[in-house]
Amino acid sequence: MFNVPSTPGGAAIRSFGEFQPSNVVTNADLEQRVETNDEWIQSRVGIKERRIAGPEDTVVSMAVAAGGKALASGGMSPEDIDLVIVATCTVQDQIPNAAASVAARLGITAPGAFDVNAACAGFCYALGVAADAVRAGSARNVLVIGSEKLSDWVDWQDRSTCVIFADGAGAAVVSASEEHGIGPVVWGSSGDRADKIFLREGKYLYQEGQAVFRWTTTELYKVALEALERAGVQPSELTAFVPHQANLRIVESIARKLGAPQALVARDIVTAGNTSSASIPLALSRMVGRGELPSGSIVLTLGFGAGLVYAAQVIRVP
Amino acid sequence: MAHSEQEILAGLGEIIEEIVGTEPSEVTPEKSFVDDLDIDSLSMVEIAVAAQDKFGVEIPDDRLKDLKTVQDVINFIQK
Numbered sequence: 001m002f003n004v005p006s007t008p009g010g011a012a013i014r015s016f017g018e019f020q021p022s023n024v025v026t027n028a029d030l031e032q033r034v035e036t037n038d039e040w041i042q043s044r045v046g047i048k049e050r051r052i053a054g055p056e057d058t059v060v061s062m063a064v065a066a067g068g069k070a071l072a073s074g075g076m077s078p079e080d081i082d083l084v085i086v087a088t089c090t091v092q093d094q095i096p097n098a099a100a101s102v103a104a105r106l107g108i109t110a111p112g113a114f115d116v117n118a119a120c121a122g123f124c125y126a127l128g129v130a131a132d133a134v135r136a137g138s139a140r141n142v143l144v145i146g147s148e149k150l151s152d153w154v155d156w157q158d159r160s161t162c163v164i165f166a167d168g169a170g171a172a173v174v175s176a177s178e179e180h181g182i183g184p185v186v187w188g189s190s191g192d193r194a195d196k197i198f199l200r201e202g203k204y205l206y207q208e209g210q211a212v213f214r215w216t217t218t219e220l221y222k223v224a225l226e227a228l229e230r231a232g233v234q235p236s237e238l239t240a241f242v243p244h245q246a247n248l249r250i251v252e253s254i255a256r257k258l259g260a261p262q263a264l265v266a267r268d269i270v271t272a273g274n275t276s277s278a279s280i281p282l283a284l285s286r287m288v289g290r291g292e293l294p295s296g297s298i299v300l301t302l303g304f305g306a307g308l309v310y311a312a313q314v315i316r317v318p
Numbered sequence: 319m320a321h322s323e324q325e326i327l328a329g330l331g332e333i334i335e336e337i338v339g340t341e342p343s344e345v346t347p348e349k350s351f352v353d354d355l356d357i358d359s360l361s362m363v364e365i366a367v368a369a370q371d372k373f374g375v376e377i378p379d380d381r382l383k384d385l386k387t388v389q390d391v392i393n394f395i396q397k
Contacts, residue, residue: 211379214366
């Protein structure tokens with residue numbers, strides 16, 4: 001009935017980029033603020049240090065920095081991009097959205113631009129939407145960014161949360177490709193458990209640690225395995241597993257259940273903390289930068305967080 | 319299916335050895351998870367999940383704080 005693009009091609013990641021604030025906050029620094037210690041933090045969440053943004057770093061500015069690096073790394077000009085998606089749940093102002101401002105500051109003229117709030121699963125959701133847009137012909141090149149300033153939403157007197165959360169951004173450019181370099185997204189939610197992670201008093205991140213731990217360590221490996229199956233990838237083919245960097249014990253517990261002992265497991269949380277939707281692209285970008293993920297590597301991602309929401313897909317490293 | 323106290327104790331010993339590496343002989347009824355066995359709140363969740371698989375009794379998160387000793391868990395599973 002209508003004309004629609006007939007471009008049944010693939011989508012693939014072209015490049016990554018990342019940004020971390022310069023301010024390093026160690027566990028020793030936190031010992032000065034709240035009743036805690038390095039041994040407790042490392043044994044419970046696996047974090048040694050994290051980056052905390054100053055007033056000059058915002059969700060938008062960090063997204064611009066990460067997005068700009070992804071464009072440069074992929075050899076892309078601003079005019080090549082026709083869609084910008086920013087996954088975030090920590091913007092100060094809901095209006096206007098972050099994506100349009102990010103695009104303008106990168107010199108990308110009049111792209112489609114919207115934000116995604118799927119909490120810590122945001123990047124996997126945004127990547128899934130970006131891949132679908134490219135495969136359907138709605139966009140040629142998409143800039144996908146996860147950017148979070150969680151430090152604005154942390155009660156710095158609450159030792160159960162302030163040791164976990166951090167700030168940063170990670171980005172990827174998704175482009176049309178002959179081969180499928182991004183597998184089908186497997187996503188879902190469990191809104192009946194919305195009370196497990198939320199903003200206490202509308203201001204401070206709160207989570208029921210035991211409930212979240214049980215959920216993540218008993219249910220989510222099935223989502224990850226389904227993403228592999230949907231893409232036709234065997235666990236033995238995985239180069240790496242890059243889940244949301246929520247807590248090292250959660251990361252390692254899920255990894256053990258995948259049946260992929262050869263896969264490198266992202267442990268970016270140790271030095272980056274939990275950066276919500278930024279954690280997966282940040283980890284990917286840093287791992288690529290260190291040479292841990294050669295071109296062609298097959299990587300399984302798994303995002304999960306407040307909602308509860310979750311999403312997974314396999315990607316091929318450019 | 320009811321389990322004897324001995325069966326549950328032996329089962330908990332295996333579970334705790336797998337999760338935190340403690341010798342099963344160390345796992346005796348009077349031991350406190352936190353003070354004697356060095357088991358934290360997240361490991362307690364893992365123990366609860368493993369115990370559910372082994373004994374078919376669900377231990378919800380909101381009950382975990384009441385289960386302070388090995389005997390408390392045995393009683394919970396037997397009740």
